[in-house]
Amino acid sequence: MPDPRIVVATGPLDVTADFVIEELNRRGVPLARIDTGAFPDSVNLSATFGPDGWRGKLSGGSRTVRLEDLRAVYWRRPSNFPADSVEAGPSREFASREARSGMTGVLYALPGVAWVNHPLAITACTKPAQLAAFVRAGLTVPATWIGNVPQEHGDFCKAGPAVSKTLGPINYDGPEGYQVLYAARVPPEHYGHPRARATANCLQREIEHKVAEYRVAVVADRLFISEASVLGPYLDIRAVGQDGVTYTPGTLPDAVQAGIRTVTRKFGLVFAAWDLVRDDTGKIWALELNPGGQWAFTPDRDDICRAIADYLEEAANT
Known part of the structure; x- marks a missing residue:
């Protein structure tokens, strides 16, 4: 079988990625599933820069891809560069930061690679930027307030039913253990609460x-x-x-x-x-x-899977 030209970047448990991998395998399209965020603990990178650009190998588990052959990356949910092999503390933080810079820096520098989706595009897709883009495109959005001023927090809540939402992932691993922070109505006793100063709060008018x-x-x-x-x-x-x-x-x-x-x-x-x-x-x-949203629970699951596989396969054959 030819060397893989596609990397599926995700962790070990990702049912959504599994569907696409199974579809590509069914088509006989070679790929390498590599948790790029597990570098350097269980993933190896060796890249050399020369007149022909970056050349080398990326390997994880039993799969290896040559950097010069890479044509597509399905960026799903890779780990977050934990650097667990380094003692906890400043040294681990440094190792994690350097690992991230090295891995992403090399991958981003490779020419002619199609991404689904490019991590920099994902990073730019913040909730405030989304809402502004929605309106410019003619879509309707709920009134929204973001800030840390208790008085204005209270004013927004008093003007109509308000819900609090996260600005990022809804998963939270805190002192009380793993939690999922769903949207929640703001109770009257929390209107303008002094704790609003502690972080960026996102409130939206409830759609009734x-x-x-x-x-x-x-x-x-x-x-x-x-x-x-x-x-x-x-x-x-x-x-x-x-x-x-x-x-x-x-x-x-x-x-x-x-x-x-x-x-x-x-x-x-x-x-x-x-x-x-x-x-x-x-x-x-x-x-x-x-x-990076999920789609495996929808009626169009198989069609979505095939569409993503089509895009990756076409890029791999370019």
Whole structure:
């Protein structure tokens, strides 16, 4: 079999990546699944720069890819450069920082590589930037406040029902153990609380009377739309659980689809998972897009998988 020209960068437990890997394997497309963020603990990198650019090898587990052969990276959920082989403390922090700079620096410098998605594009896709891009593309968004001023925090909450949301991942590993921080209504006793000064708070006006939610997967301008129906009242669909949500193939107005494509391209993303809501007036609200969102639970799972595999295979054959 030819040497791999695709790297699937993710950790050991990633069901979503598994579907794409199985599809590529079925097609006979060689690939290397390597947890790039596990460098240097269990992943090796040897790169030399010369007149022909960067050459060398990236290897993890039983798989190795030559840097000069690499044509596509499916960047899913690699580890975060823990550098566990170094004693905890400043030395480990330094080793982790250097490992990140070395691995990403070399990969980013390779010419002609197609990314799904490029990490720098993912980093740029912040919630404030998303909301501004949504509006410019003609999409409707809830009123939003971000800040740490208690008085203004309280003013926003008093003006109408408000929910608090995270600005980044909803997973949190703190003193009380692993938690998932779903969207939550702000109780009156927390309006303008002094603790608002402790960090950046994100508040949004609650969308009331929701009729349906949409999960839209975008793959290179192709849209795969699923409509979600929920039994009973809810605030955050992620907290409902799969047994309480029914997904069926859905549709969205052409103007909304055009806005989704425009924003996805604007951020330089090949893949994006969008969340939208329709209220009982028919208005459709754009909530957020996730460059690494899940899609394996949707009715279009197989089509999405094939579309991602198509993109990677075409890049590998270039």
